[in-house]
Each structure stands twice: as structure tokens, then as C-alpha cells.
Amino acid sequence: MAYGFDTLQIHAGARPDPATGARQTPIYQTTAYVFRDADHAAALFNLQEVGYIYSRLTNPTVAVLQERVAALEGGAGAVCCSSGHAAQIMALFPLMGPGKNIVVSTRLYGGSVTQFSQTIRRFGWSATFVDFDDIDAVAAAIDDDTRAIFCESIANPGGYITDLDAVAEVSNNAGLPLIVDNTSATPYLCRPIEHGATLVVHSATKYLTGNGTVTGGVIVDSGTFDWSASGKFPSLSEPEPAYHGLKFHETFGPLAFTFHGIAVGLRDLGMTLNPQAAHYTLMGIETLSLRMERHVENAKIVSQWLEKYEHVAAVTYAGLPSSPYHDRVARICPKGAGGLFTITLKGGYEACVKFVDSLELFSHVANLGDTRSLVIHSASTTHRQLSPEQQEAAGAGPDVVRISIGIENADDLIADLEQALEKAHS
Structure with a gap:
């Protein structure tokens, strides 16, 4: 059954706790999880079975939040992390490489401008800043090394609204993913995936939680992008040595980016959202x-x-x-x-x-x-x-x-x- 937004913001991802019957999602404050046996452990580590290994990667409280935000955004899956800034790096991590660039809007939160103009250079990445009201300029800024286009739906600080449909047309024509920061709008006011976004990022610190108690970030995967079409995204389309040659897109299809974000991004970058912060955010989203x-x-x-x-x-x-x-x-x-x-x-x-x-x-x-x-x-x-x-x-x-x-x-x-x-x- 297709539920409305007001229902999903309360129920999506959440079920009564099977052990106690607790109706509110518990805070699973644990570092690790007991395996049923050696075969179960091996299957989890090989990504052959979905489950819980270690809370840097997955946690039941955080998993509910991931499912809920994905449902509200209309995405295939989501990855939660420690902050909105972490979400932006996590979103770019599978896409970029030394010498690659992103095309970004000039109308961004100041910390994002600094992150894209200064910090990402340390990874060998770069950003080209463009006024996204000039769609021709956005298209002209793309070159052979561009790997993503980034903007905010409602830009911070001015509240400017980006023409996502026009930007998505540019990204589609170029065969590139469009990443939209939807922090200021939330999925209640804007659903960027419906306008062509590939990935949606949030600082859950802001409206999603709504009460100034936590820091957190979310990346929502639309599940619609063909990561194997161009050869530009080998992290998702080519064999992954750390998982015995597994190809994320071939194996996980629409959930390729989501699984990579957890199995590689959180595993190696460690930008983990703690379960108590996830709990506070879940309570905030209910209203x-x-x-x-x-x-x-x-x-x-x-x-x-x-x-x-x-x-x-x-x-x-x-x-x-x-x-x-x-x-x-x-x-x-x-x-x-x-x-x-x-x-x-x-x-x-x-x-x-x-x-x-x-x-x-x-x-x-x-x-x-x-x-x-x-x-x-x-x-x-x-x-x-x-x-x-x-x-x-x-x-x-x-x-x-x-x-x-x-x-x-x-x-x-x-x-x-x-x-x-x-x-x-x-």
C-alpha cells in the first residue's frame, strides 16, 4: 500500500521491537553484534547477506532512519553519517578520483563553498563554481573530467530556489549524476529525485531533527543512475579488490551506491552516525x-x-x-x-x-x-x-x-x- 507523507514520517522503517515489543525504535547502543555461526559471519563480510557486523557500518537504530528518509525522498536507499559535511564527502567518494572535478553552484552554504574550493583539493579533486541561474554556463563548465553536478534545492543563506528540472536536463545530457542538497527544503517541500536528481544529501542537524540537539547527515540514492554506462565510475562498475572482485552495480543494481556507501564509505572513512543521534532525528521527523x-x-x-x-x-x-x-x-x-x-x-x-x-x-x-x-x-x-x-x-x-x-x-x-x-x- 502506498502511504502518504504524514504516515511515512511516523512509520517508515520502524516496526515493534521483536524482543520486547517496544513501539518506539530503541537506541541500540552497541558496538558489535553476535554472529549465529562462522558461516553467517562469512556471508555478512562477503556482502552475501544483509545484517549487522559492527556499528561503524550498520546499526539497527540508524537503519530505521535510513529507510525512513529514503521513503520520504522517494529513493531506493540511504546512508546516514556523522554530519551534513560528511554526507557531501561520502556522496562524492565513489564518484571522484585524482584530477576529477565537480560543477557546483555559487549559491551554497559558506562551509560547503570552503569544502569544495579548498578541502577537496587535498584529495586531488577540484570544483568549478557557476551561477546555476545561467544554465548554459553550467553546461559549458562540464568537461571530460567532470564527475558530478552539485546544488542546493533551496540555497542557504538566501532561500533561492534552484531550477532543478533545467539542471537535471544538463546533467542527463552529460551522463553525470546530479547531487542536490535538500537540507533547507526537506522532502516535505521538495523531492529532488522527482526533478531528476541522482543523489540527495541532507544535514539532518537542521530541519529533519528540528530541535538543535544533534549533528548528522544522510545521502539518499535514487537508484536510477546507470553507473556502468560510461566507464567514468569504476568504483561502482568495476571489480572491487576488497570484496574479491565484486562489482557493486552488477551485483546490487539500484542499490549499488547505497551498498558501496556502507561497505566501503563507512568502512574506510568512518563517518558514522551514532544511534542516539539517529533516535533523536527519528523523533524529530515524526512532526x-x-x-x-x-x-x-x-x-x-x-x-x-x-x-x-x-x-x-x-x-x-x-x-x-x-x-x-x-x-x-x-x-x-x-x-x-x-x-x-x-x-x-x-x-x-x-x-x-x-x-x-x-x-x-x-x-x-x-x-x-x-x-x-x-x-x-x-x-x-x-x-x-x-x-x-x-x-x-x-x-x-x-x-x-x-x-x-x-x-x-x-x-x-x-x-x-x-x-x-x-x-x-x-
Whole structure:
């Protein structure tokens, strides 16, 4: 039976515990698992049987979370790991090699820009940054060494909505996987696989958990990409020496990427999600649709008020009719444009800093997607490592403040914003 989103967010992947009957998924706080016998152990290590060996690889609590997020995204499988940044490296790990590159959007979270422009160079990888509103430029940036295209569905910090259909057409024409970071949208607002994405990554730290208690990441595999078609992805199409010549795509088909992520990625990179964090995330996901509805409702109210306020020069929320991305909402994010956007203050950098320091209900933190409303001045924090040009391209200039709208009373949020804006411009 095909269940709706609200049902899947509670039930997908979870069953009463067979040993105790516990209805909520238990926290399986164990390092290792007892094998039935030597043959059982050998079958698990040879990937001939699915089961539990060691919690760096698999854990029953984490497995429920993997199945649930995959179901919500409409994917074939998923791999959970220790953070959103870990998810991005894990997503690229089977695809890349020395001298290979990815084409990425300029509108990304600052830490992602740093990861792609600096850190991945240590692996011999590189990234070409392109404005993804210029589809021709995205296509032109692809060369023989390109192995993936990467963007965010709703870009952090500005809340810009990417035309996933157009980008997917480019990736399909090039025979390349499209990786979409769906953190800011969640599968409730956007399902990138339905728009052509090959892989979907999440920082589960944000909206999926929703309460600022854990760090975690997820990679969802669409199961639709032909990893053997071009010869560009030997990790998935060619014999794997560590598993006696097993070919992941030939053996596991639509689950090739998922099995590789666990059997090789988690085995060797060790970016493991702990079971308690998985448990918290599972509990958060149970109310995901309810929370996202309120995030969107509040963001509409607050952004409309801010757009008219005298000290605010601009608001980037795609849910506003004035946004150049407004026409993409119904097509890409039919249930709303999310709860994330930026505002530009007329007083520039100094006004932004004073504004942030004057807020009382909003929390000044380096996070987003919490039930609480959050704020940060990106240019002096999350995007501080970037050049002024990179900051502007990412939508995080010196006069810009990022706002993550929570699920509190909208009137209370507006009152706090108003008093802080007045102090910032007094």
C-alpha cells in the first residue's frame, strides 16, 4: 500500500521491537553484534547477506532512519553519517578520483563553498563554481573530467530556489549524476529525485531533527543512475579488490551506491552516525510536515512585514511575489518556499551587527532549521572564510543577515525584529 507523507514520517522503517515489543525504535547502543555461526559471519563480510557486523557500518537504530528518509525522498536507499559535511564527502567518494572535478553552484552554504574550493583539493579533486541561474554556463563548465553536478534545492543563506528540472536536463545530457542538497527544503517541500536528481544529501542537524540537539547527515540514492554506462565510475562498475572482485552495480543494481556507501564509505572513512543521534532525528521527523507548514506560514508573514519596513533594503524570500524565484515555488517547492531567507539592512555592516546583538527572542547561532527562530550575520561568521566576491555570489554580503524562521507566534517574532531594527538604526 502506498502511504502518504504524514504516515511515512511516523512509520517508515520502524516496526515493534521483536524482543520486547517496544513501539518506539530503541537506541541500540552497541558496538558489535553476535554472529549465529562462522558461516553467517562469512556471508555478512562477503556482502552475501544483509545484517549487522559492527556499528561503524550498520546499526539497527540508524537503519530505521535510513529507510525512513529514503521513503520520504522517494529513493531506493540511504546512508546516514556523522554530519551534513560528511554526507557531501561520502556522496562524492565513489564518484571522484585524482584530477576529477565537480560543477557546483555559487549559491551554497559558506562551509560547503570552503569544502569544495579548498578541502577537496587535498584529495586531488577540484570544483568549478557557476551561477546555476545561467544554465548554459553550467553546461559549458562540464568537461571530460567532470564527475558530478552539485546544488542546493533551496540555497542557504538566501532561500533561492534552484531550477532543478533545467539542471537535471544538463546533467542527463552529460551522463553525470546530479547531487542536490535538500537540507533547507526537506522532502516535505521538495523531492529532488522527482526533478531528476541522482543523489540527495541532507544535514539532518537542521530541519529533519528540528530541535538543535544533534549533528548528522544522510545521502539518499535514487537508484536510477546507470553507473556502468560510461566507464567514468569504476568504483561502482568495476571489480572491487576488497570484496574479491565484486562489482557493486552488477551485483546490487539500484542499490549499488547505497551498498558501496556502507561497505566501503563507512568502512574506510568512518563517518558514522551514532544511534542516539539517529533516535533523536527519528523523533524529530515524526512532526516534520507539521513543523514545515508552520515554518512556511511564519516566513510568509514575517517576510511580508520586513519587505515594507523602512530600515530594510531587501528581502530574499522566494515566497514573496517580488522575488525573481517566486515562479519556481509552485513547480519545485509546491508546499512552500521554506523558512530561510536573508534581509539587507540600509545601515550596512555596522547596522547588521547591532541588529543581531539587539534581538531577544531570536537566537544568534550558527545553525538553521530549528523550531526556534535563529539569526546570523553570515559575512562575519559562516561565510567569513570567503572572499568578498564569493560572499556576494553566495548572497552573503556584508549588509546581509540570514534569518531562519521558527514555529513561534509570528506576532512575537515581528515585535522582536522591530525593536532590534530600531536599535540598529538609532
